[in-house]
Amino acid sequence: MLRKDKETVIAETVRLLSESETLYVSDYRGLSVTEISHLRGELRQHGARVKVLKNTLTRRAAGEAHREEIVPLLSGPTAITFCGDDPVGPAKALMNFARTHPMLEVRGGILQGSVLDLADIKTLSLLPPRDALIAQVVGTLAAPISGLLTVLQGTVSGLVRTLQQVADQKAAAGES
Numbered sequence: 001m002l003r004k005d006k007e008t009v010i011a012e013t014v015r016l017l018s019e020s021e022t023l024y025v026s027d028y029r030g031l032s033v034t035e036i037s038h039l040r041g042e043l044r045q046h047g048a049r050v051k052v053l054k055n056t057l058t059r060r061a062a063g064e065a066h067r068e069e070i071v072p073l074l075s076g077p078t079a080i081t082f083c084g085d086d087p088v089g090p091a092k093a094l095m096n097f098a099r100t101h102p103m104l105e106v107r108g109g110i111l112q113g114s115v116l117d118l119a120d121i122k123t124l125s126l127l128p129p130r131d132a133l134i135a136q137v138v139g140t141l142a143a144p145i146s147g148l149l150t151v152l153q154g155t156v157s158g159l160v161r162t163l164q165q166v167a168d169q170k171a172a173a174g175e176s
Contacts, residue, residue: 006057013053013061016080017070022087022111024094024121025073025080028052030103036079039104042093047084052077069115073108087111088133091125 001009017023028036040050055074062070070080083090098104109116116124127133 001054009053009057010061010064013051013058014065016049016051016082017061017065017067020082022083022090022109023070023080024083024090024109024116025070025078025107026094027076027105027107028079028103029077029105031101035101039093039097039101042097043081043090046089046093047086048081048090048093050079050081052079054078067110069110069113072115081109086130088124088127088129091121092129095122095125 031039036050036052043050055076055078058074058078058080059071062068062074081090081094094104094106098106106118106121108118109121111120111124128136
């Protein structure tokens with residue numbers, strides 16, 4: 001690889017390392033090009049991208065991006081999954097793919113500066129997707145408000161019924 005090409009790869013890797021809060025490091029040895037393409041497609045659906053990188057260039061990029069915590073994960077053939085906003089979807093995709101393709105070895109990752117091991121990534125992959133978690137939070141927040149509205153509606157309708165009864169009694173007393 002020419003020096004200019006190496007500098008381009010390092011610059012791109014620095015950018016990806018700087019922009020990604022979450023990334024997963026895997027050993028792809030033994031996977032065919034077709035299988036890697038299939039994995040890329042699965043991960044793309046979750047807003048993640050996979051890059052096959054040289055460890056020496058990645059170490060240099062990690063130093064420049066101040067992401068040295070990734071360096072211990074760099075050994076052998078390395079594929080790094082750079083995640084978007086949702087770390088759970090790519091973790092699920094990687095673990096599902098590794099279940100059907102045992103040659104893929106997920107080594108670890110980084111989540112918001114914390115180093116993850118394989119067990120952490122498996123646990124993360126068991127969480128509901130981001131949309132489901134947001135729906136659960138919204139539902140939890142909406143439940144007390146809904147209860148309050150029901151109580152207030154009951155109180156207001158009770159008040160209206162009481163006032164109607166008073167008005168009916170006054171009307172009946174005025175007719176007699």
